[in-house]
Amino acid sequence: MDKPSENLAILGLQWGDEGKGKVIDLFSASFKNVVRFQGGNNAGHTVVVNGKSIALHQVPSGALHSECFLVIGSGVVLNLEVFHQELERLRMRGIEVLDRLLISSNAHLILPYYIALDNWRENYSDRIGTTGRGIGPAYEMKASRQGIRIGDLDTPKALSRISNVYKEVQLIVGKDTTLLSPEDVLQNLNSLITPLKKCIGNTQVYLHEAWQRQESILFEGAQATMLDIDHGTYPFVTSSNCSIGGLFTGTGLPPKVLDKVLGIAKAYTTRVGAGPFPSELDDSIGEQIRQIGHEFGTTTGRPRRCGWLDTVALRHSCNVSGVDGLGIMKLDVLDGLNPIGIVKDYKTKEGNRITSIPSTAYDWENIEPITEYYEGWSTPTKGITNWNDLPVQAQRYINAIAKETGVPIAYISTGPDRGDGFVPPESWLQGWLK
Numbered sequence: 001m002d003k004p005s006e007n008l009a010i011l012g013l014q015w016g017d018e019g020k021g022k023v024i025d026l027f028s029a030s031f032k033n034v035v036r037f038q039g040g041n042n043a044g045h046t047v048v049v050n051g052k053s054i055a056l057h058q059v060p061s062g063a064l065h066s067e068c069f070l071v072i073g074s075g076v077v078l079n080l081e082v083f084h085q086e087l088e089r090l091r092m093r094g095i096e097v098l099d100r101l102l103i104s105s106n107a108h109l110i111l112p113y114y115i116a117l118d119n120w121r122e123n124y125s126d127r128i129g130t131t132g133r134g135i136g137p138a139y140e141m142k143a144s145r146q147g148i149r150i151g152d153l154d155t156p157k158a159l160s161r162i163s164n165v166y167k168e169v170q171l172i173v174g175k176d177t178t179l180l181s182p183e184d185v186l187q188n189l190n191s192l193i194t195p196l197k198k199c200i201g202n203t204q205v206y207l208h209e210a211w212q213r214q215e216s217i218l219f220e221g222a223q224a225t226m227l228d229i230d231h232g233t234y235p236f237v238t239s240s241n242c243s244i245g246g247l248f249t250g251t252g253l254p255p256k257v258l259d260k261v262l263g264i265a266k267a268y269t270t271r272v273g274a275g276p277f278p279s280e281l282d283d284s285i286g287e288q289i290r291q292i293g294h295e296f297g298t299t300t301g302r303p304r305r306c307g308w309l310d311t312v313a314l315r316h317s318c319n320v321s322g323v324d325g326l327g328i329m330k331l332d333v334l335d336g337l338n339p340i341g342i343v344k345d346y347k348t349k350e351g352n353r354i355t356s357i358p359s360t361a362y363d364w365e366n367i368e369p370i371t372e373y374y375e376g377w378s379t380p381t382k383g384i385t386n387w388n389d390l391p392v393q394a395q396r397y398i399n400a401i402a403k404e405t406g407v408p409i410a411y412i413s414t415g416p417d418r419g420d421g422f423v424p425p426e427s428w429l430q431g432w433l434k
Helices: 020-028 080-092 112-124 135-143 150-154 158-173 182-199 203-212 244-251 284-292 311-321 361-365 392-405
Strands: 007-012 033-036 045-049 052-056 069-072 101-104 217-220 260-266 269-271 305-307 325-329 340-348 367-374 409-413
Touching (some): 007 020, 007 244, 020 217, 020 260, 020 325, 020 409, 033 203, 052 080, 069 203, 080 182, 101 182, 101 203, 112 135, 112 158, 150 158, 150 182, 203 217, 284 305, 311 340, 311 392, 325 392, 340 392, 361 367
Parallel strands (some): 007 260, 033 069, 033 217, 069 101, 260 325, 325 409
Antiparallel strands (some): 045 052, 269 305
């Protein structure tokens, strides 16, 4: 067998919440560096080890492996208060990361003003269904060159820049909304950044040198392609590029650094918040999937909308990021369902068949799913660690996913715990697990 490639990206392919945290944690032990390159604390990666759940929002999911060096790139927007809370929760589990953590000095900070603006928009304008964490406004200020980066806190102009943001947000939300003074915000930021000073530096240089030293790198995506600001269901998307392009802009590394892309999808589909969802099951089956799959948001606790696997969206996501293999999660949630649907194409209300995702919100409203049904299985798949032990109906279902997407299956998850699942014998991921 050929030696495994050195550098791997793990990306979500649906509307987030696919189970990336488990897969990243599982493979992190084989890598020297684990890198988070975009998003903020609107992301939530849950890792379950020996029945104990750990939710990570900004700390890379390699945190549970003490030999992994953790990097937060310049494409991330960081909420320092939430970050400290997360570090404390890890300490309570006996996990220390500050001695193996590097945060980009160019990463933008999430100010309290952004959270106020985010919530104001959700209450007084068309709802997108955001997490209300200030992520969108943070990227908005970044793009308008008004944002505050970690490195800016050391400059004398930090207060004036924060004041400018304060004035702009106050004009929008109105004087009835109480905002902290710029002086208080700066003081709070400085008190929060002081314990992290030794962890702040130039992540682009570090990662480039690590690449030159041939140290292995695992790139951890947050959210997913169908939430990508450019390639998702706009405007019902997040505010960063969570497909493959965001990896390079969020780290400063060239495309040739990457060897393989593992795309993660559930054996069904979910999404949180508003927006198109052609395969949604707004019935008892959808509710059954929600309850069995514990489909409630890691970050907000909101119930997730549930539906059959949408391979039109999946094909799109695989094409955008050049996915080399699929990781299929939560197969066990479908145990006992019969039949089980796969959305293979869409059709317009006029009856025209389409095989790719629409480009506008209006076009999404004009489509219906074309669903093909497969025989379910009664034998439980939970905890299975071998392809041959899967019920033959589950094997057929998995093979149908590979056929519809044109991408081989590289990993199958059969439960929430680290040990629930397996790499199929023919997968290129064989050899990556320690």
